[in-house]
Amino acid sequence: MKDALVVGTGVVGTSVGLALRAHGVRVYLRDADPAAAKIASCLGAGTAADPPGAVDLAVVAVPPALVPGVLVRLQGEGAARHYTDVASVRARPQQEAAALACDSARYVGGHPMAGSERSGPLAARADLFDRCNWVLTPTADTRTDTLNAALELVAICGAVPVLMEADAHDRAVGLVSHAPHLMASLVAALLERGEERMVSLAGPGVRDLTRTAAGDPDLWVDVLGANALVVADLLEELSEGLEDAVAGLRAMGAADEDKRSSGARVVGDLLRRGRAGRARIPAGPGAVPKRYEEVTVVIGGRPGELARLFTDASRAGADVEDVRLEHAAGRPGGLVRLSVPGDRREVLMTALHNGGWRHR
Known part of the structure; x- marks a missing residue:
């Protein structure tokens, strides 16, 4: 992929631009709000201008209800060789695009399972999609090279591709x-x-x-x-x-x-x-869900105590999935809650006991 057009410079569209630019792809930005496109450009997500000709891929990053109209307009002006979007629903945009005579052969729906409760380009990150699932919903009409262009986008953004039918998605x-x-x-x-x-x-x-x-x-x-x-x-x-x-x-x-x-x-x-x-929720894309249990450890306020706890847990072979700290009011230290796979809980507790830690 040499160049791309991102239409919509909210958190997802701008993050797509940042990820593409980090891999040397020329990115052109377009938004109904010129100020948003300018902010995204200043952040390094691309150039707030129309491309001189057809780009390799157009990414439509607008709300689901606007996707069909934007898609048809882009195809009408010959903006790109291939098209995708990032809408969080799939069936209705694809149905409405087909009703508007969209060229479905050169379009594949997409939805990266990542985002932020914040909105706008200032919330964007180049690593927003790292290891997240990115659903693609090709149809019987989708050309192979169009699907490959979308798969390349997913790979550049560091995500994991998942192919599904629109209704199942x-x-x-x-x-x-x-x-x-x-x-x-x-x-x-x-x-x-x-x-x-x-x-x-x-x-x-x-x-x-x-x-x-x-x-x-x-x-x-x-x-x-x-x-x-x-x-x-x-x-x-x-x-x-x-x-x-x-x-x-x-x-x-x-x-x-x-x-x-x-x-x-x-x-x-x-x-x-x-x-x-x-x-049942997996730890990450493609991971097998594990059963996690919590071990609570009491720590004081001495420097390096938290680091020593993590070192002891690592030596015990306990893969710590999550850590929560709860400070004790009015005194140093507090509680550290470690989430570990259920089959490593007893091993960790034995190691902590031998290391002199107070735990429950």
Whole structure:
């Protein structure tokens, strides 16, 4: 790939430009907002100008509802030899593009499973797509060289290509992205109504849970509208679980001991199923999901203590997947929570005991 045109200089489009430029590809930028294109250009994502002729690949990085119209206009002006996009829904844009007589042979839909709750070019990073899944949805009409151009883009951006049908993709992202985003927004909406003193107690758990709720509402209305029925079905399933949880909690608060026991079983079952579902999430693209367990270690405030802990964990052969630090109020040190594969938990605990660490 020698040159490319990126249309739309938000966080994803600008990140695509930065990744391409890092590999020596000439990139031309276009945006309905000239100021956004200029910022992306100043960041090094490309030149805010139209290319002198047809480029190797045009990347359409606009909201899903705008993709068909932009795609057809680009093809009408002969902007590129091949075309792709980065929309987070696939079926409707492809159907609408076909209805507008788009040349489907030279277009393949795409969706990098990466992004940010922040928007705009200033949130872009050249490494945004490193090791992320990048879905491509070729059809029977897609030319081989067009698919290869999109695969080259994925490779340059450091992502992992995943080929899927458009409908299957939309069902998948509904499950792992769109419905969770709405649930994060529902929890965050509770915080909006909470008293300031209550909200001030929020810690990393609720921040992690509601991170995606900070996204652009207008953009998400567009995304959810293009996948509305899939997401509605998933939320209906969630509502059944919420009803069970409410009934179980009310029973746990009852005076009758049998009711309390029954409610505890319902809530406990929900928590266990949630833990099992969380364990199915792979550590990375192509990885086999592992079961992780947490080991909590008490540390003091001495210099180098955290480094010594990591060294001891490494010598024990414990692959630490995640680390959370919790400082103790009013005194140095605190707790370090290490997430490790379940089959290494006992080994790590033995090593920590032998190293004189206090753990639980």
